[in-house]
Amino acid sequence: MSHAVCNSCAYYEDHAVQAAAQLSDAGLCRVNPPVAPKEEGRGVWPTVQKTDWCGKYATLFAAE
Template sequence: MALTTAGTAACAKCKFFDSEQSAELGLCRYNPPISQPSGDTAGVWPKVEASDWCGHFEPAAA
């Protein structure tokens, strides 16, 4: 198995990255939204930078 590094597994290259925010900031859609302490507010998706990475990386479709 090949070693995955931050350069090859960056959020910007992942199928779960939603870049509607900007080119450098987006939302991670791997997990469900994070609930908030107040029941009045909706859950939010985690904000990530395009250069971030994690162990859930899956390449985006070309």
């Protein structure tokens, strides 16, 4: 399943707006709620590389 990578997942957002540096091969994973690091007051989504993968890969959003 080499195609089941972050950049083809329904929960991937193709820009790293919350990363310290803008990375061309990174984006945000929005499969879970954001987490608030102790040193910051606002939540952030994990920054992932386009070629990363996890067990929650989805091509479509779950029905509401």
